[in-house]
Amino acid sequence: MTEQEQPTSEFKSKSGLKRIFAAFFYSIDGFKSAWKNEHAFRQELALVITGSIVALLLHVSPFEKLILIGVLVLVLIVELLNSAIEAVVDRVSLERHSLSKNAKDFGSAAVFLTFALAAAAWVVILWPLFA
Numbered sequence: 001m002t003e004q005e006q007p008t009s010e011f012k013s014k015s016g017l018k019r020i021f022a023a024f025f026y027s028i029d030g031f032k033s034a035w036k037n038e039h040a041f042r043q044e045l046a047l048v049i050t051g052s053i054v055a056l057l058l059h060v061s062p063f064e065k066l067i068l069i070g071v072l073v074l075v076l077i078v079e080l081l082n083s084a085i086e087a088v089v090d091r092v093s094l095e096r097h098s099l100s101k102n103a104k105d106f107g108s109a110a111v112f113l114t115f116a117l118a119a120a121a122w123v124v125i126l127w128p129l130f131a
Contacts, residue, residue: 006055
């Protein structure tokens with residue numbers, strides 16, 4: 001191996017159409033694992049489903065419906081990334097360490113900020129309906 005070649009994982013995906021199919025099934029596996037192992041994901045998915053139904057029933061523009069649903073989906077996305085960080089940290093070591101705590105706390109803070117953004121979007125869009 002030359003100096004410029006990077007080591008690659010044997011699990012590195014294929015190319016072309018095979019890669020797209022493989023990525024789809026890896027994503028399905030990720031959703032299954034999140035559903036099975038992550039209580040927060042299940043709670044947030046319930047919120048996304050309920051919120052999406054409410055958003056679709058509201059008398060707001062299609063763009064506002066998209067924003068209302070989009071910020072809820074963003075919460076799920078960030079939760080999945082947070083869960084990935086936690087899984088990697090736990091895989092490396094289950095011992096308490098300040099860097100492990102920082103990594104997990106940063107992920108949690110990202111989820112919190114996403115929730116705050118979602119709440120703000122809902123307030124801004126719904127305020128004129130009820131004010």
